[in-house]
Amino acid sequence: MENLLSTHAVTKTYGKQDALRDVSIHVRPGEVYGLVGKNGAGKSTLFKVIMGLAVQDSGEVSIYDQPSIENLEGSQKNIGFMYGSQFFPYLNARKNLTYTCKLKGITDKTEVDRVLKLVELDKVKKKVKTFSMGMKQRLNIANALVGKPDLIIMDEPINGLDPQGIASFRMLVQKLNREQEITFLLSSHILGELGIMASRFGFIHDGELLSEIDQNTLLEKTEDQVIIKVDNPEKAAYLLEEQLTPLDYVVNGDKEIILSDHIDETNKIAKILVDGGLELYKLTPHQQTLEEYYLSLIHQGGQENV
Numbered sequence: 510m511e512n513l514l515s516t517h518a519v520t521k522t523y524g525k526q527d528a529l530r531d532v533s534i535h536v537r538p539g540e541v542y543g544l545v546g547k548n549g550a551g552k553s554t555l556f557k558v559i560m561g562l563a564v565q566d567s568g569e570v571s572i573y574d575q576p577s578i579e580n581l582e583g584s585q586k587n588i589g590f591m592y593g594s595q596f597f598p599y600l601n602a603r604k605n606l607t608y609t610c611k612l613k614g615i616t617d618k619t620e621v622d623r624v625l626k627l628v629e630l631d632k633v634k635k636k637v638k639t640f641s642m643g644m645k646q647r648l649n650i651a652n653a654l655v656g657k658p659d660l661i662i663m664d665e666p667i668n669g670l671d672p673q674g675i676a677s678f679r680m681l682v683q684k685l686n687r688e689q690e691i692t693f694l695l696s697s698h699i700l701g702e703l704g705i706m707a708s709r710f711g712f713i714h715d716g717e718l719l720s721e722i723d724q725n726t727l728l729e730k731t732e733d734q735v736i737i738k739v740d741n742p743e744k745a746a747y748l749l750e751e752q753l754t755p756l757d758y759v760v761n762g763d764k765e766i767i768l769s770d771h772i773d774e775t776n777k778i779a780k781i782l783v784d785g786g787l788e789l790y791k792l793t794p795h796q797q798t799l800e801e802y803y804l805s806l807i808h809q810g811g812q813e814n815v
């Protein structure tokens with residue numbers, strides 16, 4: 510089995526609005542897959558289609574490489590979905606999850622304890638209404654874990670968490686992925702965090718999947734660069750173009766020159782600029798971030814799939 514979950518050319522429109530256009534993603538067993546896209550990119554719509562909560566206009570969803578429509582109910586038991594679950598505030602975690610078991614038809618009396626232990630809420634007795642955001646998030650995960658799914662899907666799971674909550678969430682996902690062999694499909698527009706959590710990425714923009722790429726390839730593609738800040742960027746660009754060829758650079762919104770080649774020649778670059786009478790404020794090596802990579806993909810209109 511190559512893919513635990515895949516979509517094939519899924520298209521969905523709301524009136525005249527294209528929410529998804531020919532979106533094909535491939536989530537392999539054992540991955541933490543990060544679906545990256547800004548607000549309105551189509552992430553939630555894709556998840557709703559996968560879960561059967563919205564109906565696509567065309568295209569297919571496959572679970573274990575089988576079209577899910579043939580065995581929708583059976584297939585979806587393998588998926589835990591976290592989409593802003595609502596809990597009973599006046600009940601504790603255990604009672605809320607007992608209710609989830611009832612809804613899912615799970616009769617095993619040890620299931621609630623098993624999932625509460627996995628998220629370290631087994632000793633907590635208080636009502637859910639007194640939970641912190643981080644605790645609610647762990648309860649959300651426990652809720653998705655009920656019934657031992659192979660895949661957990663979470664839409665914007667780190668929204669609203671503080672930095673400490675985000676770090677604990679990341680560690681919990683990585684622990685469940687490693688120790689319980691659970692595959693995760695997560696979406697986020699907080700790219701820095703997703704960048705260190707996921708092992709593969711799908712980049713979605715305006716309803717289209719621009720690229721699918723694994724962590725190692727992403728590292729190769731997020732190029733090393735040099736950032737230069739001077740008093741006169743136009744003159745600096747002219748001097749550098751004159752003396753370093755070929756030269757690949759852009760000027761960002763802060764009027765900094767971002768060089769993608771000649772990055773090992775910082776001494777030479779400094780000399781060209783200073784000899785040219787420029788005031789040099791900054792000359793620093795820089796590794797492109799996931800966010801910058803995403804923006805460059807949007808700029809190029811997207812291409813490769815790896």
Ligand SMILES: Nc1ncnc2c1ncn2[C@@H]1O[C@H](COP(=O)(O)OP(=O)(O)OP(=O)(O)O)[C@@H](O)[C@H]1O
Binds near residue numbers: 546552
């Ligand atoms: N029920 C709906 N009716 C009409 N338009 C919708 C509906 N749901 C989503 N859309 C539109 O479809 C597009 C994709 O929305 P979607 O919610 O999937 O994006 P998203 O990437 O999840 O963003 P966000 O994080 O802001 O929810 C947007 O332009 C949105 O306005």
